[in-house]
Amino acid sequence: MPIWSPPFSLSFRAGGSITAKLRTIVWLMVLPTLLLSVIAGIAVFRAERRAVVNAALETAEALSLVTDREMAVRTALLKALTVSPSLREGRLQDFYREAARLADGSTNTIVLVTPDGQQLINTRIPWGQPLTRSPAFATGMQSGRRLIVSDLFHGPVDERYTFAVRVPVTVNGQAMLLGYGSPATELQQIFRDQPLPEGWLGVVLDRQGRVAARTRDPERRVGQVASDAMRQAIATTDRGVVDARTLDGVPVFTVFSRAPDSGWVVLIGLDRAELAKSAWAAFALTLSISTVFILVALWMVRRMARDIVEPLQKLREDAIRMGGGETVADGPTGVEEIDTVQHALATASRERAGSEHRLRAEIDAAVAETRSAQQAALRSQKLEALGRLTGGIAHDFNNLLQTMTTGLELARRLNSEPRGDAALAACQRATGKASQLTRQLLAFGRQQVGHEAVIDLRRQLPDLMELVGGAVGSAVEVHFKVDDALWSVKTDPVQLELAVLNLALNARDAMHGRGRLSVAADNQCVQAGQVHDLTPGEYVRIVVTDNGDGMNAEQISRAFEPFFTTKPVGQGTGLGLAQVYALARGAGGAATIHSKVGLGTEVAVWLPRTLALLDDAPAAAAPGQNRRYRGRVMLVEDDASVRELTAQSLEDLGFSVVTAPTADQALDLLRGGTPVDVVLSDIVMPGTRSGVDLARTLRVLKPTLPVVLASGHPVRIEEAPDVPLVAKPYEIHAVAAKLAEAMNQAGVAANTGEFLPGT
Structure with missing residues (x-):
């Protein structure tokens, strides 16, 4: 043992x-x-x-x-x-x-x-x-x-x-x-x-x-x-x-x-x-x-x-079927404990089948959501890149158009053939249309120079409607109406275009890309208490109406708040209507909303009437061809073609011109004692200083020296001193008048604006 x-x-x-x-x-x-x-x-x-x-x-x-x-x-x-x-x-x-x-x-x-x-x-x-x-x-x-x-x-x-x-x-x-x-x-x-x-x-x-x-x-x-x-x-x-x-x-x-x-x-x-x-x-x-x-x-x-052999064999067979992805049926085996395991196995197989179905659905939903997020990010990147691209394109186009405009003006003065004069006039009209296209590019890129101007909406709004029609799509029926005797307003023209575009795009989204959009402008005499936050007076009202989803009372009360939006997360910043409100209030007016759920929305922008003359009035913008000027101009321009042609054109009008390719060299000349009566400078230039920096420096070094800035690039100049601004491409007679006006305001004894003997 x-x-x-x-x-x-x-x-x-x-x-x-x-x-x-x-x-x-x-x-x-x-x-x-x-x-x-x-x-x-x-x-x-x-x-x-x-x-x-x-x-x-x-x-x-x-x-x-x-x-x-x-x-x-x-x-x-x-x-x-x-x-x-x-x-x-x-x-x-x-x-x-x-x-x-x-x-x-x-x-x-x-x-x-x-x-x-x-x-x-x-x-x-x-x-x-x-x-x-x-x-x-x-x-x-x-x-x-x-x-x-x-x-x-x-x-x-x-x-x-x-x-x-x-x-x-x-x-x-x-x-x-x-x-x-x-x-x-x-x-x-x-x-x-x-x-x-x-x-x-x-x-x-x-x-x-x-x-x-x-x-x-x-x-x-x-x-x-x-x-x-x-x-x-x-x-x-x-x-x-x-x-x-x-x-x-x-x-x-x-x-x-x-x-x-x-x-x-x-x-x-x-x-x-x-x-x-x-x-x-x-x-x-x-x-x-x-x-x-x-x-x-x-x-x-x-x-x-x-009695365990047969129930174990059946349990083994059920486990094999479950491992193969089948659903196990629940049935008695004759052994209580094995029946418990058998029931658990059957329940687990059913839960696994349901879990696999839910998991597959969740994976499909996650893939769709990821794809949607990627597409949204791609659209955002494309828009951002397009904004930067339009700014650069507009800058280059405006320099080219400036060279062409100045050259055409010189050619017209030198030309003696009537047919040649007609051809040159046609070329000038073409450059004017090209200049309008660059302004639309800048408006689309939302990078225009921000300055107030007196605006004739009878001319501004019809041009803008072409951009509105392209932005909302062909499925939206666009209607436009403007009073023949519409008053003028004073505001930032680019911000006004952006406000109308924001309202049109909001209306398109409320109509889900299909519906009826109406833009109208009329004159309104507002009495006390008639419009909230609006003092009595004469106003121009721009109304954008759609037949979309509309808004409830709570949404209307918060519509102008920054960052508030009724769009789903990730589809709106909530800054569109805030920009519209800021434009209206900045101009001394107001913005109002009337809306009903399911019937549509009406947004009105109220801008005060101005009695000032239009900034592009013919008397100020297009002086006579034989007008002569006196004075010494410093022309600061980095583009050699624009610099040479502009200098020659100004000299033909009677000015004496000193040129500098950068703001740094212009300051060196002025510090060296070069006498000038007025400075005409581009804004965006190579070197350590821009035209804005030059104007601010001269405001300290030579406070009596007038400065006129010109630019074809979408830059911000709010930090610059209060100086005149001309947009490229400009007409040489308009620039000459602007220079003469600047010298007169600065008290420069250049006898500007007078006709010289013999002219």
């Missing part, structure tokens, strides 16, 4: 019962399973801790982005205020009323301060009362980030802890700061909107480590400074985990994440005792499940001993 016998029989002989064989297999599995259960439990313990810490870190990162969003909302509000005409023109009392209405009913404060911190406007203090310095709105900001946000400070009015965002503004030519201050208690909304799991501690810190919001006891802890260990950690990295204590003295694992745009920090504190408790619970659960599994397996040995 053997010396040692195991507690179970190793029945691997040819004979033996199924019960003995199953019992042997189960016992051989018990010990490894127990060992693996212990190992798995330890792994689950550690994984649970890591999962909780990682979840807290992801939550901190998400809340840091929410914090940036709170700051960005306030910054966007300030940027919307910066377009106010009353602010730009220095009408601070009017702007105070606008800002006070915006801040009315809230605990927020809108402040306008000078760079040294002197308050000019504070919506918490009535207009006219003395205001103190508020350095927190002017200093203490971290300007290296996208959002300019202060740290916590005591509010000058209520002494509560406050934070502020700011944006730079220009008020009547002076640089100032527009600030938006909010009490720190408003940041508690972050934790109310995104509640943390029970036992987690959430904290928002400013860049100096002061508590701005807290899920526990915020009233007592706001303004307190975090621990030294915590501040050292956030000073060295933007994201991490720290073993520290809370301000309440509780030991915690703290994860933190810095908001990328504001620099503020969000902390999530995890109680170490609670964290260990959950990890031990997961470990115990794993061991319990393993133990239950072993006990069930031992119990099943006895139950399957009597």
Whole structure:
């Protein structure tokens, strides 16, 4: 007999019962399973801790982005205020009323301060009362980030802890700061909107480590400074985990994440005792499940001993069918335990079939969504590239057209053949049409030079309707009507074209690309109270009407707000109607909307009538062919052909001309004592200075020297001094008249505009 016998029989002989064989297999599995259960439990313990810490870190990162969003909302509000005409023109009392209405009913404060911190406007203090310095709105900001946000400070009015965002503004030519201050208690909304799991501690810190919001006891802890260990950690990295204590003295694992745009920090504190408790619970659960599994397996040995072969064979066959992708039928086998497994197998096969169907549908939807996003991004990139392309093309075309226009004028003066004169006139008409095409390109690229001009809408709108018709598509029926006696208006012509285009494109989208679009312009005499936000007087009304979906009352009330749109996410910026409103208000008028859901929308732009002469009046723009001028002109032009022909044409009209290919060389000549009476300069040139820089420099060096700027490139010149501007291609007689007018206004004794003897 053997010396040692195991507690179970190793029945691997040819004979033996199924019960003995199953019992042997189960016992051989018990010990490894127990060992693996212990190992798995330890792994689950550690994984649970890591999962909780990682979840807290992801939550901190998400809340840091929410914090940036709170700051960005306030910054966007300030940027919307910066377009106010009353602010730009220095009408601070009017702007105070606008800002006070915006801040009315809230605990927020809108402040306008000078760079040294002197308050000019504070919506918490009535207009006219003395205001103190508020350095927190002017200093203490971290300007290296996208959002300019202060740290916590005591509010000058209520002494509560406050934070502020700011944006730079220009008020009547002076640089100032527009600030938006909010009490720190408003940041508690972050934790109310995104509640943390029970036992987690959430904290928002400013860049100096002061508590701005807290899920526990915020009233007592706001303004307190975090621990030294915590501040050292956030000073060295933007994201991490720290073993520290809370301000309440509780030991915690703290994860933190810095908001990328504001620099503020969000902390999530995890109680170490609670964290260990959950990890031990997961470990115990794993061991319990393993133990239950072993006990069930031992119990099943006895139950399957009597009649197990056939049910196992059927179960095997069902498993093979399931592995092949078939659905297993549910049916009794005669063994209760196997019936349970059989039912689970059948249920799993049905769920897998359903999951595969849902997964296939989700994959198809994700692919379609990705394709749509790629197409939208491609369209956006194409439009952006087209905008840059139109600007460059217009610049090159205008230089070519300028050379042709000046050359044709010279040729007409030198020509003595009537037939040749007719041919040259036809060429000049062609260059005029080409110039109109470049202006349409610039309008499409939305990059035109921004200056007000007196506009005859009877000529402006019909030309624009061709562009409108092409933009909305052939499926939209476009109707146009304008009064024969329509008054003139004074506004930015390019911004007006862009406003009408925006309204037409909005109408096209509301009609889903098919419908009836009407554009009309008429004269209106407005009485007091007849139109909201419009003073009594004479106005020109431009009305764009469609028969699209229409808008409800809430959408109408917010239609002119920046960034508000009724289009789906990713299909509209919400700036179109805001631009229309800004144009109308900037010109001294208004914009109104009338709409009904399902019936369409009518948007009206009201522009005040002007009695000023048209900027392109024949008397001013086309002086006589025999008119002679006197004066010394410095012509600054980088294009050699334009420079040579323009200089020759001006000399033929009586001017003496000095040329320079760049603004830098022009300044060298002027500093060297070269005498000139007026400067005619291109804007976009090679070198370190543009024409705008040249005008600003001469305003300081030679304040009495007049400057006229010319350009065919879509640049912004709002920062330039108040100087005359002519657009390329220009007629040489119009430029000569502009130069003479500039010299007369500057008091240059050049006897300009007079006819010389013998002419």
